[in-house]
Amino acid sequence: MSQAKENIEKETVEKVQSLAGEKYKYGFSTDIDSEKAPKGLNEDIIRFISAKKDEPEWLLEWRLDAFERWLTMSEPKWAMVDYPQIDYQDLYYYSAPKSMDDRPETLDEVDPELLRTYEKLGIPLSEQEVLAGVKNRVAVDAVFDSVSVATTFREELATAGVIFCSFSEAVKEYPELVKKYLGTVVPKSDNYFTALNSAVFSDGSFVYIPPNTRCPMELSTYFRINEPNTGQFERTLLIADKGSYVSYLEGCTAPMRDENQLHAAVVELVALEDAEIKYSTVQNWYPGDEEGRGGIYNFVTKRGDCRENNAKISWTQVETGSAVTWKYPSCILRGDNTVGEFYSIAIGNNYQQIDSGTKMIHLGKNTSSRIISKGISAGKSSNAYRGQVSIHRKADKARNFTQCDSLLIGDTCSAHTVPYIETKNPSAILEHEATTSKISDDQLFYCQQRGLDAEEAVSLIVNGFCKDVLQHLPMEFAVEAQKLVGISLEGSVG
Amino acid sequence: MSALLEIKNLHVSVADTQILKGLSLSVSAGEVHAIMGPNGSGKSTLSYVLAGRDGYEITEGDILLNGVSLKDMNPEDRAIAGLFLAFQYPLEIPGVTNMTFLKTSVNAVRRGRGEEELDAASFLRFVREKAKALRLDDDMLKRPLNVGFSGGEKKRNEILQMSVLEPMMAILDETDSGLDIDALKTVAEGVNALRDAQRGMLVITHYQRLLDYIKPDIVHILAGGQIVKTGSPELALELEKSGYADYVGEVVA
Numbered sequence: 148m149s150q151a152k153e154n155i156e157k158e159t160v161e162k163v164q165s166l167a168g169e170k171y172k173y174g175f176s177t178d179i180d181s182e183k184a185p186k187g188l189n190e191d192i193i194r195f196i197s198a199k200k201d202e203p204e205w206l207l208e209w210r211l212d213a214f215e216r217w218l219t220m221s222e223p224k225w226a227m228v229d230y231p232q233i234d235y236q237d238l239y240y241y242s243a244p245k246s247m248d249d250r251p252e253t254l255d256e257v258d259p260e261l262l263r264t265y266e267k268l269g270i271p272l273s274e275q276e277v278l279a280g281v282k283n284r285v286a287v288d289a290v291f292d293s294v295s296v297a298t299t300f301r302e303e304l305a306t307a308g309v310i311f312c313s314f315s316e317a318v319k320e321y322p323e324l325v326k327k328y329l330g331t332v333v334p335k336s337d338n339y340f341t342a343l344n345s346a347v348f349s350d351g352s353f354v355y356i357p358p359n360t361r362c363p364m365e366l367s368t369y370f371r372i373n374e375p376n377t378g379q380f381e382r383t384l385l386i387a388d389k390g391s392y393v394s395y396l397e398g399c400t401a402p403m404r405d406e407n408q409l410h411a412a413v414v415e416l417v418a419l420e421d422a423e424i425k426y427s428t429v430q431n432w433y434p435g436d437e438e439g440r441g442g443i444y445n446f447v448t449k450r451g452d453c454r455e456n457n458a459k460i461s462w463t464q465v466e467t468g469s470a471v472t473w474k475y476p477s478c479i480l481r482g483d484n485t486v487g488e489f490y491s492i493a494i495g496n497n498y499q500q501i502d503s504g505t506k507m508i509h510l511g512k513n514t515s516s517r518i519i520s521k522g523i524s525a526g527k528s529s530n531a532y533r534g535q536v537s538i539h540r541k542a543d544k545a546r547n548f549t550q551c552d553s554l555l556i557g558d559t560c561s562a563h564t565v566p567y568i569e570t571k572n573p574s575a576i577l578e579h580e581a582t583t584s585k586i587s588d589d590q591l592f593y594c595q596q597r598g599l600d601a602e603e604a605v606s607l608i609v610n611g612f613c614k615d616v617l618q619h620l621p622m623e624f625a626v627e628a629q630k631l632v633g634i635s636l637e638g639s640v641g
Numbered sequence: 642m643s644a645l646l647e648i649k650n651l652h653v654s655v656a657d658t659q660i661l662k663g664l665s666l667s668v669s670a671g672e673v674h675a676i677m678g679p680n681g682s683g684k685s686t687l688s689y690v691l692a693g694r695d696g697y698e699i700t701e702g703d704i705l706l707n708g709v710s711l712k713d714m715n716p717e718d719r720a721i722a723g724l725f726l727a728f729q730y731p732l733e734i735p736g737v738t739n740m741t742f743l744k745t746s747v748n749a750v751r752r753g754r755g756e757e758e759l760d761a762a763s764f765l766r767f768v769r770e771k772a773k774a775l776r777l778d779d780d781m782l783k784r785p786l787n788v789g790f791s792g793g794e795k796k797r798n799e800i801l802q803m804s805v806l807e808p809m810m811a812i813l814d815e816t817d818s819g820l821d822i823d824a825l826k827t828v829a830e831g832v833n834a835l836r837d838a839q840r841g842m843l844v845i846t847h848y849q850r851l852l853d854y855i856k857p858d859i860v861h862i863l864a865g866g867q868i869v870k871t872g873s874p875e876l877a878l879e880l881e882k883s884g885y886a887d888y889v890g891e892v893v894a
């Protein structure tokens with residue numbers, strides 16, 4: 148028996164150690180020679196970025212126009228987040244590994260240090276491994292600081308007519324598509340951060356799915372911030388032409404640093420007639436430490452336009468990272484019979500602050516939207532769901548179902564629900580449900596009596612709480628996301 | 642030979658109120674003991690303190706399982722050491738299926754013992770068999786743990802967990818309450834199936850009826866935080882007739 152007990156103790160110690168190491172396992176940084184734009188933000192910096200990317204004149208003009216507008220705007224203050232004033236002149240707006248000066252044609256030419264980074268992050272950049280079934284069948288665009296370092300399966304996708312490349316390449320190779328759609332869903336000056344992004348955006352992904360095509364594999368973009376004091380301003384544009392379907396996932400991580408870092412992204416989705424876009428995010432930017440030091444400021448504008456009839460856009464997000472999250476993936480339901488969905492899990496631990504939700508703008512007839520939001524707060528975090536459902540005058544028979552559930556762990560955190568509903572059409576049918584619950588000591592004890600330690604118990608209970616959302620993630624990522632849910636709540640009990 | 646479970650002069654306070662006042666009891670391997678006693682006498686308190694629930698402070702005495710003190714062990718390590726409590730009021734966990742919970746539990750216990758985790762397919766078969774014996778539908782395995790289960794279903798589900806975990810020492814807190822006659826028999830069968838020479842059980846109940854099906858070796862009466870009488874199964878029959886009046890007086894004095 149004493150032997151058994153010793154084993155138990157040893158196991159416990161080992162387990163605790165392995166957990167501590169796992170806390171934020173993406174926190175390493177890559178030591179790599181980078182080329183940066185000088186610190187600060189002005190027209191010259193914008194010209195520098197544009198020149199680096201060999202951009203056409205129209206795009207430079209577009210950026211400069213955005214910058215001019217940005218200068219007249221101010222940061223939004225309505226969100227329930229509190230952070231020190233950001234000094235926009237004390238940041239680097241462009242940073243790229245020197246080895247990326249000439250973009251490598253094949254993976255073999257990519258700096259091995261970069262490849263090692265992605266390997267450590269568990270991102271499959273080797274097509275061979277994927278084909279051999281070692282890794283999931285997913286095409287990946289890997290964005291490192293301000294540039295895309297590799298995009299896999301481009302040729303295989305091209306045979307289906309699918310374009311999947313970095314935004315910078317799209318500007319060169321498919322300028323007419325970019326020009327036609329860029330800024331049509333999220334106008335440059337939509338808000339302070341979109342104006343900033345439009346002025347200085349670096350890289351991101353571009354996707355075009357041709358008519359009547361089902362994208363043959365999952366697409367994904369993996370964003371990595373590496374350099375200190377550098378902002379990341381990614382820009383993603385995804386167009387699903389008539390009758391097409393695509394499922395896309397983005398993941399994000401960053402090294403642990405004591406300073407805060409800015410990430411201000413814009414994502415635009417366009418779904419044409421009968422098209423469907425499923426967009427999933429696993430956001431795991433560095434959240435800061437137990438004392439609230441460091442972490443990413445994540446100010447993101449994501450919007451999808453169901454531009455023609457019968458289009459469908461579905462957002463699924465698992466938000467576990469970032470010190471501050473300000474993010475409202477939204478749907479414009481313009482065509483008749485269009486469908487918008489938002490499934491969200493937002494987890495705050497320690498000093499994280501989250502203000503996230505969605506907007507469903509019903510313009511067309513018979514449009515329907517569905518919102519399921521699961522907010523989990525632990526530690527000293529604050530977690531707000533902010534949602535807007537707006538039914539316009541011509542949107543006959545619009546429907547919305549909203550369910551907002553908050554789960555509190557401990558009593559030093561907070562949860563808020565801020566729903567706005569506007570109806571200008573009396574035929575609308577709207578349902579709203581909201582609950583707030585706590586993990587009870589009784590539930591924890593029950594699980595522990597069955598052999599689970601407190602952290603496992605919390606992870607199990609929270610995964611149960613999030614189940615309705617987790618099941619909307621592509622299968623390839625669901626298991627990872629489940630683990631992440633557990634890991635991000637470490638230290639929240641006992 | 643030392644006892645499987647040995648409770649020595651146990652004093653327990655909850656929220657600064659003393660509930661158990663010098664309770665001693667010992668269960669040897671292979672034995673089933675029944676504990677009966679009036680409402681509020683401390684039966685559930687005993688079961689919780691054995692399982693290591695927070696807030697139940699041992700001010701004096703000790704609990705030994707196989708000779709090892711449980712006092713400083715957390716609840717999960719006690720479970721790993723082979724202690725199981727069938728709750729008087731089983732908890733609900735929304736979104737977590739019964740099956741997932743069982744698997745997580747068994748694997749946590751196995752991991753804790755340095756054993757390999759079970760492979761999913763054979764585990765599923767194993768659980769289905771146990772569920773069938775307890776007349777629990779396959780459907781019940783797919784439902785979220787205890788959510789919307791009837792009172793009787795919850796109790797049967799506790800016994801399912803016990804059958805799957807095969808603990809060394811099981812404590813059943815009023816598992817019979819809320820069961821219909823047929824379910825009572827089914828549950829008793831499930832419990833009896835686990836009886837063997839190595840295993841010990843502590844069955845807390847208010848009714849002699851359960852003891853018709855689960856025949857105890859020894860019956861204790863718990864009143865006022867102490868064992869006031871220990872005897873043969875006939876003791877339960879006597880109680881059925883005369884109630885606790887004789888015993889309650891003794892302690893209050």
Ligand SMILES: Nc1ncnc2c1ncn2[C@@H]1O[C@H](COP(=O)(O)OP(=O)(O)OP(=O)(O)O)[C@@H](O)[C@H]1O
Nearest residue numbers: 655656658660678679680681682683684685686687
């Ligand atoms: N948290 C608590 N604070 C104060 N008193 C408590 C607390 N928990 C239990 N008690 C008291 O301890 C006493 C014993 O309770 P316990 O639940 O152990 O009784 P029991 O024998 O299981 O009763 P029953 O037959 O009704 O299930 C009761 O008087 C109860 O009110």
Ligand SMILES: [Mg+2]
Nearest residue numbers: 684685686729
């Ligand atoms: Mg009781």
